[in-house]
Amino acid sequence: MKGDIGVIGLAVMGQNLILNMNDHGYKVVAHNRTAEKVDEFLQGPAKGTNIVGAYSLQELVDKLESPRKIMLMVRAGDVVDSFIDKLVPLLDKGDIIIDGGNTNFPDTNRRVAALKEKGIHFIGSGVSGGEEGARFGPSIMPGGSPEAWPFVKPIFQAISAKTENNEPCCDWVGNDGAGHFVKMVHNGIEYGDMQLITEAYQFMKDGLGMTHDEMQSVFIEWNKTELNSYLVEITSDILGYKDTDGEPLVEKILDTAGQKGTGKWTGINALDMGIPLTLITESVFARCLSSLKDQRVEAEELFGKKESIVEGDKQVWIEALRQALLASKIISYAQGFMLMREASNENGWDLNYGNVALMWRGGCIIRSAFLSNIRDAYDIDPELSFLGSDSYFKGILENSMSAWRKVAAKSMEVGIPMPSMTSALTFLDGYTTARLPANLLQAQRDYFGAHTYERVDKPKGEFFHTNWTGKGGDVSSTTYNS
Ligand code: NBP
Secondary structure, three states: OOEOEEEEOOOHHHHHHHHHHHHOOOOEEEEOOOOHHHHHHHHOOOOOOOOEEOOOHHHHHHOEOOOOEEEEOOOOOHHHHHHHHHHHHHOOOOOEEEEOOOOOHHHHHHHHHHHHHOOOEEEEEEEEOHHHHHHHOOEEEEEEOHHHHHHHHHHHHHHOOEOOOOOEOEOOOEEOOHHHHHHHHHHHHHHHHHHHHHHHHHHHHHHOOOOHHHHHHHHHHHOOOOOOEHHHHHHHHHHHOEOOOOOEHHHHOOOOOOOOOHHHHHHHHHHHHOOOOHHHHHHHHHHHHHOOHHHHHHHHHHHOOOOOOOOOOHHHHHHHHHHHHHHHHHHHHHHHHHHHHHHHHHHOOOOOHHHHHHHOOOOOOOOEOHHHHHHHHHHHOOOOOOHHHOHHHHHHHHHHHHHHHHHHHHHHHHOOOOHHHHHHHHHHHHHOOOOOOHHHHHHHHHHHHOOOEOOOOOOOOOOEOOOOOOOOOOOOOOOOOO
């Protein structure tokens, strides 16, 4: 009997996905560049299963039933292109290549188009959930050649995580690089969620002077509220984890955050598309700032250490912080969905936002109860332009407003950096202000560069230039927006 699917790449993700597919009754053919890893896998974790090995790409192709489905779980970038180049001459028209790595979506756009010309279908799929997700149920976000989806759907939906209603956290996202785009936004939102939690931690630790056990208890309690999520849950575990000397391990970890680029890509795309994705972008910059450790140490000596003590009833502050965290999180997701909406419109992807929320509901790092409410919001209005306008989320934003402002103001007053929570509030203030000071900005642009402006008392699209000083000419610059 031939194999149902081939997987190339036997690192942590590939191995665990293969074992997961095997658990669901699929016969998997496994290949890896370094052949010894095939043997190690077959004699190790895959021992006693139906998984078979292939020591060359030809052997892999020969062992698969048609149309062949070959999934790459290798390092993103050139490695994917090089495997595609080697596979294509061995494949038949109608065969399917799937890239399950963390690929930047323009690469997927390019690969879908290039392979289409050769009669090969290509799927670029986000896979989230790390090692455990891959093994027991990841969130899977496939996009690319729609013709390929019916062949891949049964396998992917079988191995994916399931919601509490047993719905698979995997569905077709859209054409071209839509799957990888949605995975990129997922990772950006993950940056935002993590940064927000760290800001709450710093407020509790430095501002309220709380112990790690106290903070752990707070996160345990928060996990029973609307904030219920994987990241809040692991944060409570981390805060309670003691090093061998009995001290909290977290305080021994160097405070410089790493990043692999997906948050940065999300920010770059937001800038390209003109979407105010402030919270995620602040979260990326917060990691950049954290990496300037030596400079920060010197600057603290130069400016003096801040006494960031927050006075007042601790329990009242903790509840205010919870509300600020929840409200900021709503803004983060609202901005992320704005970005997906713009990308969907620009690329003709016709994204289903309720489905996206469902795909993230289980298996992935940002899984949370909250995503069910997002799904409900898009079920009510599939074209919702701002998540915060949905009645459920609007209610939370309004109820949290006072506490959120108090936390933001206090952090500024005592010098606790909370870039994501404060920028989220500033965003909402801007978004809910009908008249912003951009009129003055337009006047400045026209003053120094004859960039023209529109008038509130004239139809939109009619542009005016004023000779502000009497010295300039009446010739205006060309009007366009980049
Ligand atoms: P890695 O990203 O570490 O990739 C390891 C695989 O790539 C191995 O099979 C390795 O073969 C192969 N490879 C490399 Br590296 N360079 C190669 C080359 N020049 N030619 C051929 N093969 C090469 O594995 P991973 O962490 O399992 O991740 C796989 C993909 O899934 C990545 O795109 C990753 O970003 C994504 N992802 C990872 C996670 C996670 O939690 N780790 C989560 C979600 C998505 P070798 O054994 O011969 O060196």
